[in-house]
Amino acid sequence: MSGARRKARRRAIEVLYEAELRGATVPKVIERRRAQPEPPINEFTEQLAAAVDEHRGRIDALLDEYAIGWTLERMPVVDRNILRMGAYELLWADDIPDGVAIAEAVAVAKELSTEESPTFVNGLLSRLMENKARLAL
Numbered sequence: 530m531s532g533a534r535r536k537a538r539r540r541a542i543e544v545l546y547e548a549e550l551r552g553a554t555v556p557k558v559i560e561r562r563r564a565q566p567e568p569p570i571n572e573f574t575e576q577l578a579a580a581v582d583e584h585r586g587r588i589d590a591l592l593d594e595y596a597i598g599w600t601l602e603r604m605p606v607v608d609r610n611i612l613r614m615g616a617y618e619l620l621w622a623d624d625i626p627d628g629v630a631i632a633e634a635v636a637v638a639k640e641l642s643t644e645e646s647p648t649f650v651n652g653l654l655s656r657l658m659e660n661k662a663r664l665a666l
Contacts, residue, residue: 555582
């Protein structure tokens with residue numbers, strides 16, 4: 530997977546994270562970031578953040594259901610948004626293989642979150658993948 534795609538995913542997480550922390554909508558955050566020259570926001574980042582936002586209700590219900598020992602509210606904000614991105618790519622992005630969706634979410638967790646986060650992200654997304662056939666509604 531290209532470094533450009535990973536960077537775009539990381540930026541999508543930043544958009545989702547900012548929207549959640551500020552209580553802003555994802556389109557508003559994208560609009561604000563578009564108005565800033567640096568760092569540039571690319572089309573993949575915008576599409577990914579918007580798609581995650583569009584499916585957020587279903588994604589959050591699944592994350593809450595499949596997280597063992599954690600509620601969605603107790604998860605660190607960055608992990609919650611990495612999981613949202615990974616779940617979206619796993620369940621709805623047909624052009625992204627399941628293994629890549631999980632590996633990319635784990636890689637972003639390694640870059641942006643705690644030492645335990647990659648294992649947590651991998652485990653939760655793997656449980657979603659095992660049940661994918663009945664989850665991607």
